[in-house]
Amino acid sequence: MKRVYPDKEYCIGCHICELACLTAHSKSKDLILAYTVERTSDGLSPCKHVHERGPTCVALSCRHCDEPACVAACISGALQKDPESGRTTYDREKCVGCWSCLMACPFGAIARHPLENKIVKCDLCFDRPGGPACVAACPNLALKQEER
């Protein structure tokens, strides 16, 4: 499957991927509304996070592992592996907010939703024409979606 791979040699830490992710997962699909309104009213937050140490940066999100620790740990069946697409899928309705996935994922790629007992996790923008918004927005090709 095609995954998103971050390259810290090219990442400039601009956070544009986070904003693109935020917009792609917003109701309005508008950056300004997503950032100024939905972020506070709905707790909208990005699945992608830029990690920084000094001049080094890298943008990380769910790896969609072949054998995901989050799926093994999920007590409700909200997290599953889709055998066809290879994605690690999240069913928000089924999630009970037990945080088992957050504990089990050694990549720290799962976050608590700021307002609800739900998680925030990359869905690879599966329903977005053109693929992941973060990859499309990255100005320095530090994020690539590829088959490896």
Add this chain to the structure above:
Amino acid sequence: MPVAKRKAQEAAMTYVIIGNGVASIGAIEGIRRQDQKAKIVVIGAEDSAAYGRPLISYLLAGKLSVDRLALRSEDYYVRNKAELRLGTTVTGIDTAKKAVTTDKGETIAYDRLLIATGGIPFIPPIPGVQGADIYSFTTLAHAQTLIELSSKIKRAVVIGGGLIGLKAAESLHDRGVGVTIVELAPRILSAGFDEKAGALAANRLKKVGIEVNCGVTAKEIQRNKNGRVKGVLLTDGRFLDCDVVVVAIGVVPHSAIAKEAGITVERGIMVDDKLMTSAKDVYAAGDVAQAMDQLSGERRVVPIWPNAYNQGFASGRNMAGAKQPYQGGLPMNSISFYGLPTISVGLVNPPENDPDFEVHAVLDQEKEIYRKLVFRDEKLVGYVLVGDIDKAGMYTAFIKFEMKLAGEAKDKLINAGPEVFLWPEKLFDETWNPAPAKAAR
């Protein structure tokens, strides 16, 4: 091997799975990674398809309806070509003839068998424990019984202050039942948590009105002349009035059927690194199995959810011929008490004054935030988080990948928390940005 014989073998493969919990789901998914054609038969003693067992406390608390418990979608078994036989108990395993018999009088032949029968509640020999009004809390049926009961009873005593006991207590309290917990150990959650984390959780429970008594246990369950429970006499001489007693001391491997079949059982069913038991082509996974534990390097029974899925998955894959060893389990628990989240992973209570271990603990009583890190040989081997749990997974990484943390890196982890730049370069590249041919999955 002659072609004809090999073909016959390939065509005839039947996997039989005894048990229909999460290990069983893991096994189906492990088998299907490897083998799309084989026949899978799942035999479950309970009446429903696999459900999120820990969700029974949400059900009892009234937070979830019963139709929300299923672990997989309705068409899951059909999609995976798995034949599901529910309400059926396996009565015998014949490892020579490679067949199991059931209480419905059937004989089912297998090429590979998985025993994933889970655990059964341990009932200690307390005087008065046999008879009416004594309940366990490990199955959907138990939860449904307690729901029905909750409107008719006023007081319950929960024996056992572990995860199951505390969740039973919390859920019964939410149903309006007065609950008292008794725990033999000096603190609740003694297995996975330390004193300070246990105290924070206990305070939350006490605040809402659940009584928590540690360092005592039931000496006798007293009954009236009709045989109904009157109350519990404690080891310190106190008497607690109650209508029902929930026994939640823990679970023990449900291994009787393996023992009878002559399969090696110590605390649980002994399995090798492919999850195979002492009998050829018979595997075991989940709460019934005694499988490799990553941190101790020994085979242990660690009845936790992620281990059960992972063992099921590994056994499934290996039954289907993958030859990929099981990585070993890691104890981990995530649980919230009235909104206070807690996470405990790995070895969190090292032997006292053991110079091999180094412990760093910070408690903020006011904010109900606690963090404990346990190191051994310059590696993180365990942690506890209460209140602020957001970085849990990043801590887990250091334990799971056994990263060396000497000098500055360790100081950073202790003082600033975990971050991905503390990872060795090679591990970082292999996992996050691998060269195309080396992509770690």
